[in-house]
Amino acid sequence: MDLKLRQCFIAVDDHDKALTFYRDVLGLEVRNDVGFEGMRWVTVGSPLQPDVEIVLEPPAANPDTSPADKEAMAQLLAKGVLRGVIFTTADCDALFDRVREHGADVVQEPMDQPYGVRDCAFRDPAGNLLRFMQRPAD
Structure with a gap:
């Protein structure tokens, strides 16, 4: 089989705050910004990976989601228990300093x-x- 990852989804509750973080702090490029039925999807990606995208979507983005399920998703997001993504970087420590400098919530400082x-x-x-991962030098 010839399989490649194309898109992954991250739930966000404020697209403008998310854009400031993903675009301005992490340096990802905005590839799409779409509104539909009162919802918004913003697609970002690394310039180094033009064929891989992260879609920043509202919690429970399906318009057919029940109000109870939307509330449950919003609560899970607020608790910080939904999973995100793992990025790779050539310099974990420099990336850490940059992201921390912009006030992001630190979960773990760089460690081997x-x-x-x-x-x-x-x-x-x-x-x-x-998570931001630096692979060992070959």
């Missing part, structure tokens, strides 16, 4: 993991966990 990578973690403005 027993499985061979150096990584750190933050929460985005919506509370999603994002």
Whole structure:
């Protein structure tokens, strides 16, 4: 099989705050910004990976989602228990300093993991966990 990842989705409760973080702090480019039926989807991605996108979407973005399910998703997002993504970077420490400098919620400072990578973690403005991993030099 010939499979490639094209898009992944991250729930956000404020697209403008999310854009400030993903675009201005992390340096991702905005590829699309679409509104439909009172909802908004913003697509961002790394200039180094033009074929991979992260869609920042509202919690429970399906218009057929029940009010109870929308409320449950909003509560989970507010608690910070929804998963985010893992990025790779050539310099975990420099990235950590930049993101922390912009006031992001630090979850884990850079550290060497027993499985061979150096990584750190933050929460985005919506509370999603994002990890930043530096692979060991060959």
